[in-house]
Amino acid sequence: MAKLFFLISGEHQTLPVSEVQAILKAEGIEYRIVEKLTQVLRLEADAKSVEPIKVRSALTRVCCQEIFNCEANLPEILSNIRSEALDEFIGDESFAVRIRRVKGITPELVRVDLERKLGEQILKKVKNAKVNLSNPQKTFFGVLTDNRFIFGLKTAEIIPKPFSERRPRRRPFFHPTAMQAKLARVMVNLAQPKRGDLVLDPFCGTGGMLVEAGLIGCRVVGFDAKPHMLRGGLKNLKHYGIELEGLVIADARYPPVTKVDCIATDPPYGRSASTLGTNTRRIVEDFLSAVGDKLPRGAKICMASPKTITIGDAGEGAGFKHLESHFVYVHRSLTREIVVFEKT
Numbered sequence: 428m429a430k431l432f433f434l435i436s437g438e439h440q441t442l443p444v445s446e447v448q449a450i451l452k453a454e455g456i457e458y459r460i461v462e463k464l465t466q467v468l469r470l471e472a473d474a475k476s477v478e479p480i481k482v483r484s485a486l487t488r489v490c491c492q493e494i495f496n497c498e499a500n501l502p503e504i505l506s507n508i509r510s511e512a513l514d515e516f517i518g519d520e521s522f523a524v525r526i527r528r529v530k531g532i533t534p535e536l537v538r539v540d541l542e543r544k545l546g547e548q549i550l551k552k553v554k555n556a557k558v559n560l561s562n563p564q565k566t567f568f569g570v571l572t573d574n575r576f577i578f579g580l581k582t583a584e585i586i587p588k589p590f591s592e593r594r595p596r597r598r599p600f601f602h603p604t605a606m607q608a609k610l611a612r613v614m615v616n617l618a619q620p621k622r623g624d625l626v627l628d629p630f631c632g633t634g635g636m637l638v639e640a641g642l643i644g645c646r647v648v649g650f651d652a653k654p655h656m657l658r659g660g661l662k663n664l665k666h667y668g669i670e671l672e673g674l675v676i677a678d679a680r681y682p683p684v685t686k687v688d689c690i691a692t693d694p695p696y697g698r699s700a701s702t703l704g705t706n707t708r709r710i711v712e713d714f715l716s717a718v719g720d721k722l723p724r725g726a727k728i729c730m731a732s733p734k735t736i737t738i739g740d741a742g743e744g745a746g747f748k749h750l751e752s753h754f755v756y757v758h759r760s761l762t763r764e765i766v767v768f769e770k771t
Contacts, residue, residue, distance in 0.1 A: 443486035447485040452552040453619040485612035491579035521559035529572035600659030624688035629679035634660030641669035680713040715745035
């Protein structure tokens with residue numbers, strides 16, 4: 428297995444690491460976590476594991492093959508790079524060195540100076556390598572975090588711009604209850620579908636969760652009790668080129684489906700959402716009680732709700748195993764709990 432590290436988003440404390448792990452599990456990739464640092468995850472896995480992270484992740488920024496890690500001081504850093512055999516990472520190619528500092532750590536190390544000094548050492552050790560800062564063939568990447576320096580060869584970079592381009596207000600059909608594309612993608616990943624799996628959103632609304640599942644190669648099916656929401660959701664799905672297995676006017680408490688591979692959903696709550704005359708807690712309890720026989724053993728459900736609902740208890744009450752919870756602050760009166768259940 429290769430030594431890898433990932434620069435992950437600082438937007439949330441726990442979701443980025445869980446998302447990486449969920450993607451690797453979904454793809455059947457063996458891995459071992461070596462260390463969790465602030466915005467850096469170090470692990471051992473097949474080098475090919477970078478590709479699904481690149482394709483699927485919303486909260487990973489840079490993927491690297493690790494060369495060395497050490498204390499974040501200049502003598503240690505230079506000592507380590509001088510002792511490394513770099514020929515396996517670069518040959519007769521151009522390169523650049525890029526350093527990222529997390530949360531202002533180790534300000535005494537000037538980033539540009541460190542990039543230059545590391546570049547000089549690489550030139551000394553690899554005869555035919557040459558510097559190209561504007562369009563390098565390879566990029567060496569280092570992260571300063573938690574008084575540590577992690578250094579390696581960049582193998583992938585995930586650009587977050589496509590997620591902002593899919594934000595709710597930029598879709599053909601908008602509704603104020605719609606979830607941001609980035610969080611919807613994370614929830615789909617936490618449900619651990621493989622490419623070709625059938626993903627159900629039983630409260631699909633504007634279709635954001637189904638869009639994100641479709642974009643990573645899943646088959647998708649959605650229900651909603653409101654016809655106008657389904658019509659709007661269909662516009663959004665067509666806009667992003669997502670082919671549907673089905674989009675059905677249905678009450679999620681009585682799901683008209685026989686089998687699905689996993690579920691990712693955001694049930695209705697808040698002033699702009701309709702709960703059909705009942706409340707979110709009751710809807711969630713009834714849905715979870717009804718959906719158990721629609722999932723294979725080991726299948727995952729990722730669901731969001733206000734943390735005041737204690738959705739984890741509702742899932743366990745319906746016979747599911749509560750694997751993890753993450754709390755996402757939205758505004759003063761709403762903090763979402765993102766929960767992952769497993770069918771036992």
